[in-house]
Every structure is written in C-alpha cells, then in structure tokens.
Amino acid sequence: MACVMPSIQNPPKIKAMGNLDIQNLKVSFHTREGIIHAVDGVDLSIKPGEIIGLVGESGSGKSVTCNSILQLLPTPPAQIEGGTIDWSGKDLLRQHDEKMRGIRGKEISMIFQDPMSCLNPYLSVLDQVAEPLVIHGMASPTNARKQACEMLARVGVQRVVDHPHAYPHEFSGGMRQRAMIAMALVTKPSLLLADEPTTALDVTVQAKVLNILKELCTDLGVSVLFVSHDLGLVAELADRVVVMYRGKVVEQNDTRSIFSNPQHPYVKALIACRPTLESNPVHLPTVEDFMNPKTGKCQALKKLESPSLNLDSQETLLEVQDLVVEFPTEDGPVRAVDGASLTIRKGSTHGLVGESGSGKTTLGRSILQLTKVNSGKILYQGNAISLENIQDRTRFRKSMQIIFQDPYASLNPRLTVEQALLEPMKVHGLGKSRKDRIDRVVKLLEEVGLGEEYLHRYPHEFSGGQRQRICVARALTTEPEFIVCDECVSAMDVSVQAQVLNLLRSLQASRNLTYLFISHDLGVVKFMSDEISVMQNGKIVENGLAEDLYRNPKSSYTRKLINSIPLANRSSDFGL
C-alpha cells in the first residue's frame, strides 16, 4: 500500500505563512441608537513582506477592520456579522481565545495611535517591551530583557538601555511610539498592524518614526497593514493602497496608480481636497463636489491663482514686539514665547507654523490677553493693549476673537446654540433688543452654512465640522476685525477640513477679516496665508510671504519642516 503523504495531496491549498486574507468581513455595532454597520463586506489581502496602506476618514471602518483581525474589538457592542479572516490556513474569526492569544503579539503584532496612553504607566518601558517574549515563552525574563534592549537600541530609544528602570512618563510621544514599535517587533512577527501610529506626532517626529518603521519591517521581512486617514502619508510607505468609505472598500490599487489614476469619485476627492504646498486654489474642492457632481460647485475644481493681496498697501492692524511669556514650573520658569515679534496687516492672513511646544498657541492667546504677558508690547491699530485698563480690554476683546482647536471641548455642552451665540452680544451690549440679537444670530448661522432650525439644539447634536461652524459663528457675533484661528481644523478629516477652510476664506472676503492662522500643518497654513511666520522654541525663526517661504526657505528648521511633509502632500500631482 502506498502511503499518500497529506502534504503532497494538497499543496496548493496550504497558504504561505504570513498570508492574510480577509473575505467579506462584516462588523456592526449594537448601540442604543440602533445598529451601525461599521464594516460592510470588506475584502483585503496582504502577502508576505507587503506593506498595505488602509486609508479612510473617521467612521470609514478602517480601524474596526484592523482591530477585528486580532479580535480586539469590545464585544458587545461590536459584533462580527460574517466573513472570514484567513491567516496561514486558520480562520481568525473562529479561533478559541487561547489559540488567538498564541497569535497575538507573536505572529501578528499591533501598534496603536496614541503612544501617550498605550503604554502602561505603572510598568517600566523595558519590562513592557520584553513582555511579549515572556508571555509566549520565547525567552527567559533575563534573556527577554536583553533582546528588548537590542530592539530598543535599533529603534533609537537608547535611554532605556542606559536606564532600565525608566517609566513611560519620562519619554516624549515620539520615543514612546518607537518603544511601541520595538515592543511589537521584538517577537519578529510575520505581520504588523499599525493603527494610525503617527497621527498624534509632530510632522518631523512622524517622519523619523515612519522611517524607522519602514526600515525595520523591510529588514525583518514583516508585512504591514498601515491604517491612516492621511493618503499622502500612506503613499510614502505603502506598496498598495486600499481606500475605505462608509464601511466598504471603494478602491484598491498599487500606490502609484491610485494617485495617477484614481477611479472612484471619493478617492479623487480625497486627493484633491487637501491643500498642498504646490497648488494655489482659492477654494478647496470638497467630497460633495465629487460625489454629487451635479449639485457640487464644480468650478471649485479649477485651480485658480489666488489674487494676491498687495500687502504693502495694507495698513498694519496688529503688531507684536519682543513678546515674552513665561510659565512657572518646578524647575524654574519656562519661556513659552521668547522674544517673538510679528506684524499683521489688515485684511490679510498671517500664518503661524511650528511643532507642538513651539509656543504658537501661547503667542495667539497672549495677543488676546488670555495669557499673562511677561514683557513686550502688543499694538492694535497703533495702541498698546494692556491688562490694566478694563474698559480698553473689553473694547479690544470685542474686536478680537478666537476659534479653538477642539470644537467638542470649546462649546459649553449645557448651552443651546442660541444661548452660546447670544452671550457675547449681551456681554458687549450689542443689538437693540432680544429680537434684534436673535435675528443677528440667525443671519450668522446662515452665513456659516447652518440655519434657523439649529437654534435650539445642543452641541452634542452636531458633527465635528458643524460644531466648528458654530464656533466660527460665535467668534463673529461681536463683529470682530481680527480672529485668531488656533489649530481650528487640526482635529478634522480632510473633507471636513476643506469645508471649514473654504468657509473661513469666504468670510474673510465678505467681511474683510484679518486672521492669525495657527497650525502645525504647513500645507493648510500655506493655503490660508498671505504671510507666514515659523516658530521654534518660542522664537520666530523665519517669516515672509507664503510663496517665498516655501520656495526659498532660509532657516534650516523651515527646510526640515517642509522635508518632513510626505511628498504626495507637497504636490497634488504626486510628482508624476
């Protein structure tokens, strides 16, 4: 009797180690408001050694897809409705808990978005990086620490090697994310799931971390599923891009083709609606323009050279001279703003870029006297603003407003839109009667693209973009001339960001507003601004006309900022 070897019988069916194949994955969330189909029939496969970019905006289902691979979704409320996730011949959706634990961290690792909260604050970094080896019995605790040290040195976290008892709070966000990468790769897995791993980082830090991630994964032959909302970023890294929209995969193709020849209108929109450094549109196209070409304003697609403002003929509205702001800390005062000067002309937008901690937000707030100034002068229309004279201060505050980054936190959840918008008018005694004030509120709401029907709603009933519109309307209630926009689109998806930026631009044109536009995103700042100042460590290191600054950056820091931006985000043509 000839003995038939089973391995000979079915070699084509055995899938190679490290081959992930998701078929028709359906995940829904059962909430009080009803069932949400977060992932609705997704097909996705990753071959060994491949780097796949999974792109979509918030709510598109990309993170849910990523988390269901390792079954890390909280159930309930999440529920896998159907499909298969095939990993080297095993269906991950039908594995027992114990089998799953053997795969997690050993065959498939994962890194998460927020390095600040993803490391255990109570355990030393070294122990946490070594832990996967110990859990999977791949090394003794001592040996695991040794291997962890090697991996940490490779990702550039030398500090842990020198100080084995260092805890997460002693590290910056970038360093923590490097430690997370070391932790995920220390077991040499076959697949790495990276869920927005650089979203919480500054652009220069992001560039470094991405480089490390890419190098290390190529070295170790690890395939990567890189989840991100940033199409440009993914282009830097991925061999193939998968775009998700409302729980479905709308397009997947190799990276070059996606950019040069996008098929689906949503993908076209994603590529177009992000302000890049090269383009100079007056208005940004929005997703709406692409999805409903009939109703959308297609003229927005035409690239128009922005009619450049003749800055020299404009009078100076605001001047900051040698401003110093210090914050007391345990180790003595820290200078958040260290002798910054800038001039803002009437009707123009002055952009302020810099990384977190550079002092740009503090500078914006001290102009409005929301932060105490240690020394230096702020001149508004030639008059010094000071905290001493309360009447003066109230008058200045009326003509200056601010829009904050987080529209969720900056609106009082217990005030209706009407109450929130009426308050500044009452404070400054604007409007003849209550009716007059309400009429103004309704007009403002219409101006920002909302309507009278929203008057009596509370902030939680609105989406992020709508809330920021309310914040814009609130800033306009006192008829200001000058508005500080402090990272006001940073927390938004690109499509929503485009709408809010367009709104700010059109309001500037119709009301002759002057903006100080603060952002860490050079592309957005350049789209908005006539002039740009670059800030580093509390100092203004460079300033000039927006176009000049990008074309011929003078300081090395500005060059570094520009070079850290993913190529595809510098020009919408992807250099093709």
Place this chain on the structure above:
Amino acid sequence: MKKFVLSRVLQAIPTLWVIATLTFFMTRFAPGGPFDAEKAIPQEIKVKLESHFGLDRPLFDQYLLYLKNLLRGDLGPSFKYPGWEVSELIATAFPVSLTLGVLSLGIALLIGIPAGIIAALRKNTWLDYLPMSLSMAGICLPTFVLGPLLIYIFSTQLGLFPPLGWYGPADWVLPSFTLGLFYAAYVARLTRAGMLETLQQDYVRTARAKGASPWQVVTKHALRGGLLPVVTYLGPAFAGLISGSFIIESIFFIPGLGKFFVTAAFNRDYTMVLGTVLFYAALIILLNLLVDLLQAWLDPKARQAQ
C-alpha cells in the same frame, strides 16, 4: 525618599500643635467640668480636687503647662479614672483596638478587593449585580443592626462563637466581621469603579494585543491602577478602624479605645479628650504617610513627584 519622609514628619509637628491648642480651648469653653456630677460633691472637696489637678490656675498657664508636659510625652493624669495616667489607659486599650482593626481591615480587603475585581470583569452579569447589591446593603446596614444579627445567627442559634467579651481568638470573630463587612462593602465598590476605569485604558488593550492571558492582563496591567482609589481610601479607613469603634465595643463588650473617646468627652475628662484626640491625629498623619509611600510604590509618576 528619606527627605520626603523627614519633611512629612516635621510637617506633622505644627499640625499636632494646632490640634492640641484647638482641642484644649474647645473643651475648656464647653460648659461644665470634670467634677460636675448629677449628685453634686461638697464644695470644699471640689476645690481641693481642682487645685490638685491645677484647674484653679489661669487658663493660659494650664495650657503652657500642658504643652510642656506634652513635649516630654506626658499626657497627664485622667480626671475620671483616679490613679491612671492617660497614656496608661491608651496603652491598655490600644492593643485591643489594633487587633480588632487589623482583623477587620484584613476581612474588608480579602472580601472587598476580589468581589470588586470580579464585578468589574463580569460587568452587567449576575456576578456584578449580586456582590454590588450585597455591598449596597452592607453600606446601608448600620453596625448596630448587623452586630446583633450576627450574634443571633452564629452565637444564639448555631453556638459557634461567644456573643461578647474579649478573652481569646474565638471572641475576635464576630466583632471583626461586623466591622470588616461594612468596610468590605466600600472597598468592593471602590475596587469595581477603579478596575472598570483601568480596564478601559488603551494600555490594557495593548496588553491583550501582546497575547497576555486574562489573568496576566488583570494582575500585571490593570490591578495597580485599579487599586489606587482603594489605597487612597485605606489611610483614613484604617485610622478609623484601629482607633476603636464605640458602637462595636458597646455591642460586644470590648475594652477598646472607642469607649474612652466618647466617654471622655461626656465626662469633661480634659486630659483624656486631649490624649485620645492627639493619638488619633498622630495615627492619621502616620497612616496617610504610609498611604503616600504605598502609592509611590504603585505609581512611578507619584514617585517622581516626591
């Protein structure tokens, strides 16, 4: 670390001084005195007694004298227990209260922490509802109801433990449980809340993504953070436990510190009130220091702050 402990001990001195001063004058300004009884004692004997204890001297002189003695560690004689020093009375009663307190705390932690952890892990199942409703009952049920109830069941009906007295370990069981169950109820609720909070943290998800088993996730990653609120509560709770409970001592006839605490105030036994208050204050200060050290051991960020 040494510097931290030393500075805290030094900080305790002015605190104790303020407490001593406030208590001294408050007791003195309260109407009545140690030798006022329902059956009045003859005037000449009262005068003699007052001069014996120095109560006839100007108030401020008495205060200075008290502080002087206090510095030497002398809490003075008791006015109501003739021939006894306050420190002697505390020294005889405190070991009893300490035993009762430690046992009760042990019971509170041994029952409360596991119950809280299980409730958090099995949130919204009967393993959550049952211990949490029991703990609610435990918090609502006063000790003077629970004590007699336990006596009735375990002593009168089952005859397992003596109903009162404080002679041997068998006597310890019922009072410790009466006191311990009440604290266990609080500890269980605090543990559950703390664990629910930590289990939601991103780093717990990271631990799961590493392949850690549920046991490893709980013991290594979630427990430390989850127990921090319990630890904060432990300091004052433990001080309350070991300084005696008047109600428990009265129900079970236990010669503990709580009785002195309450009767001294009624009797206007000035030195005894001051002595017990200062002792309690010093205990709280000491235990809060221990809690801070414990927190520092659990939480590296708190360690750095010190």
